[in-house]
Amino acid sequence: MLNFDNVNFKYKGDDFYTIRNLSFSVLDGEFISIIGASGCGKSTIFRLINSLEKPESGSITIDSIPIHKIKNYSSYMPQKDLLYPWRTIKKNICLPMEMQNKTKKEMEEQSEKMLKEVGLLEYKNKYPRDLSGGMRQRVSFVRAILTGANLLLLDEPFSALDSITKIALREWLLSEWQKYKKTVLFITHDVEEAIFLSQKVFVVTTQPLTHFEEYEIPLNYPRDRNCLNTSNILQLKEELIVKLRQEN
Amino acid sequence: MIKRLPSLIIIILILILWQIIAFVISAPYILPSPTQIAFKIWELRKTLFTVHLPATMFVTFTGLLISVVLGIALAVVMDMNEKIANALYPLVIASQTIPTTAIAPLFVLWFGYSIWAKILVTVLITFFPITITMYDGFRSVKREMEELLITYGAKKRDIFLKLKVPSAIPYFFSAIKMAVPLSVIGAAIAEWLGAQSGLGYFSKRMMTQLDGAGVFAPIVLLSVVAMLIVGIVSILEEKCVKWRNDI
Numbered sequence: 001m002l003n004f005d006n007v008n009f010k011y012k013g014d015d016f017y018t019i020r021n022l023s024f025s026v027l028d029g030e031f032i033s034i035i036g037a038s039g040c041g042k043s044t045i046f047r048l049i050n051s052l053e054k055p056e057s058g059s060i061t062i063d064s065i066p067i068h069k070i071k072n073y074s075s076y077m078p079q080k081d082l083l084y085p086w087r088t089i090k091k092n093i094c095l096p097m098e099m100q101n102k103t104k105k106e107m108e109e110q111s112e113k114m115l116k117e118v119g120l121l122e123y124k125n126k127y128p129r130d131l132s133g134g135m136r137q138r139v140s141f142v143r144a145i146l147t148g149a150n151l152l153l154l155d156e157p158f159s160a161l162d163s164i165t166k167i168a169l170r171e172w173l174l175s176e177w178q179k180y181k182k183t184v185l186f187i188t189h190d191v192e193e194a195i196f197l198s199q200k201v202f203v204v205t206t207q208p209l210t211h212f213e214e215y216e217i218p219l220n221y222p223r224d225r226n227c228l229n230t231s232n233i234l235q236l237k238e239e240l241i242v243k244l245r246q247e248n
Numbered sequence: 249m250i251k252r253l254p255s256l257i258i259i260i261l262i263l264i265l266w267q268i269i270a271f272v273i274s275a276p277y278i279l280p281s282p283t284q285i286a287f288k289i290w291e292l293r294k295t296l297f298t299v300h301l302p303a304t305m306f307v308t309f310t311g312l313l314i315s316v317v318l319g320i321a322l323a324v325v326m327d328m329n330e331k332i333a334n335a336l337y338p339l340v341i342a343s344q345t346i347p348t349t350a351i352a353p354l355f356v357l358w359f360g361y362s363i364w365a366k367i368l369v370t371v372l373i374t375f376f377p378i379t380i381t382m383y384d385g386f387r388s389v390k391r392e393m394e395e396l397l398i399t400y401g402a403k404k405r406d407i408f409l410k411l412k413v414p415s416a417i418p419y420f421f422s423a424i425k426m427a428v429p430l431s432v433i434g435a436a437i438a439e440w441l442g443a444q445s446g447l448g449y450f451s452k453r454m455m456t457q458l459d460g461a462g463v464f465a466p467i468v469l470l471s472v473v474a475m476l477i478v479g480i481v482s483i484l485e486e487k488c489v490k491w492r493n494d495i
Contacts, residue, residue, distance in 0.1 A: 050399045076399045082392060085491035086414045095410070099400040129494045147400060 002026040002049070002151060002183065007058035009048060018044050020208040021058070026185060028150070031177055033186045033194035034212070035244065036204025042187045044209075046153045049074050049185075062151070072100065075147035079156040081140040083128040089139055090115065090124040096147040114142045118176075134165035138172070145180060154186045158193070167225060170196055178221060191240045195219075196228055203243055215240065280461035285468055288461035296450070296469060303445040304470070307363065307435040311370025312427060318371070319378030319423070326379075327386040327412070328404075344376040348437055356442035366438035366446070373434035374427040381426065385419025386412045418492045421485040425478050432474040436466075 002025065009019040018041045026032055034042050047053040048060060051067060059066055062073045075096070083092045093114065094107045102110075115121040118138050128136055137157055144152055154173075158166045174197060177184055188194050194201045195217055202212035215236065219227050227233065263282045270281035280288070289296065322340070326333035352369045359365035389412050397407055439448025447466035454462030485492075 050395075052395055052398065071401060074399070076396065078392060078396065080392070082390075082396050084393070084411070084414065085494035086417070086489075095397070096400040098410070099397075099402050099406060127491060127494075129491065 001028055001063055002185075003059075003061045003064070004045075005059045005061070007048065007060060008056045009044060009053065010056065011044075011053075017208040019048075019055075020210050022209055022211065023058075024202070024212055026151075026183060028183055029181055030200065031184045031186065031198045032200045032202055033188055033198040034202045034204065035188055035191060035194050035240070036209075037207075037244065038189075040204040040207055041209035042204060043155055046076065046155055046185070046187065049151070049153060050076055072147060072149055074151040074153055075144040075149040077140055077144040077152065077154045077157050079159055081128070081133075081136040083136055083139060083143075085128050088125050088127060089120065089131070092128065093139060093143045093146055096143060100148070110146060114146060118142055132165075133161050134169055137161065137169060141173070141176065145176075145182070150183055152182045152184045154184060156187055156189065159189065166193075171224065173197065174221065174223060191237055191244070192228060195233060195237055195240070196223060196225065201240065203240060205243060205246075213243070275460075277458045277460045280464055284461045285464045288459075288465045289469065292462070292465060296447070296465065300445055300447045300450045300466065301469060301473070303443075303449075304432070304435050304439065304447045305473070307366045307370055307438065307446065308428075308431045310363075311367045311434060312374060312424075312431045314367065315371050315374040315378050315427060315431070316424070319375055320382050320420075322379050323382035323386060324408075326383050328408075333383070340376055340379050343372065346372070348373050348434065349441070352438050352441045355438070361442055361444055366435055366443060369438035370431045370434035373437075374431045377426045377430065378423045381419050381423035382416060385416030385423075388419065389415045418485075418489045421481060421489065424481050425485075428477045428481065429474045432470050436470055 004022050004024050007019055007022045008017060010017045022045075034045070036042050044053065048055055049067070061067065062070060067073060083089075084095070087095070090111050093111050097107045097110065112121065112124065115124050118141075120135065120138060120142070123131060123135070123139075128139070131139065140157070141154075144154075158169050161169065170193060186194070186197060198217055201215040201217065203215065205213050217236070218232060228237070267281045267283065270276070270279050270284070273279050276284055322336065326336055348369060351372065352365075355365040355368045359368070389407075393411060394407055397411055402410070435446065436448035436451070439446035440452050443449040447470055451463050451466045454465070
């Protein structure tokens, strides 16, 4: 379980807090989306979890252990795929395993297995430029999975894609989440995307970020995009949009 | 080929114009025509290609190699430590402000007509672009790519080897392409000022004999060789860094 306890944070040089006394928990296996206005501190949460930034006070723990005492607990998938253009697809997804000093054989087996599972095995020796945007995001997701971390931090991974690819990838992501049973924190600006994917939506309504407004999504898995057309979901979507507009 | 057609046409037009002007002036010791230069190269082919060209190329490549090794090493050190970078950067720039033609005789004074005086001039002229370009290459790494690697548990060494080195490869090729003509110029200047062989020395000797075509012949040869080397480096670059525009 991921736990934020009274976390305070401000960026160097800032005289205001981005995050103030923030506390929240995420249970193992949950899929939670975070939505909020630009600059409200959503990505800062990921930077704190990734240890790219350190909180001024408060604690961030995974299963009650402070994150600075554990390794390889989370994996990050950014908005841009950030695949290394000089590496083949296979070598790109091996990158996290190289950091863990896995053997060549292990890397070979795991990467090929994963590529096969996501239908990209035939592209293993291709370079990122040979793939479409959607395929590159799938490769980026595979790379995140191959870190072996239980917590996946997905930061607007589909925002740069066209709407059709986006729809396909959302459904694909849900099936992958159910298959690998990872805990997912998903940042998005898209209310519909948040509702479609998550069990809960955390809405950022304050600045500095002091708390989330939590919304349970009344939908079961597996889901398809028709689920979004039911009256209670449309009502929830409207409610969230109104909430975000107020914030803006 | 079609891409290079316009520049080829311009070159041909310049040569034709040059030929006409040289014919009108009709003073080959001042302005020899392109055909006279070509004849001169053919006439002197043995001494030019077997004695002076190899001598100049030896200085060029040795100087270039030393500059590449030193330049990359210094760029790595500067990238690893900001304080060192701040201390060395002005010195590297200062080295470039020294006029080569002014300092080259000093090297001759120190090292005589030995090869080292000439190599030192070549190093001096090429060291700066290689160091600065490689340093920029290491620093061109996208912050988000570096951070992603950090989230995987990468250490400084991993970041350097797996991210900075590959990112700097296109810069390496740019540095070489920039340094090749400069090293040829450096070698020729050094030979001009004091040498016993080499195309620069040969050109100077021809000047004392008022042989215009003889002065031009090694210059043409130097240009052609520099262009050939840059061409070869460009082909290698195209093969090695097809991803150049994907970063």
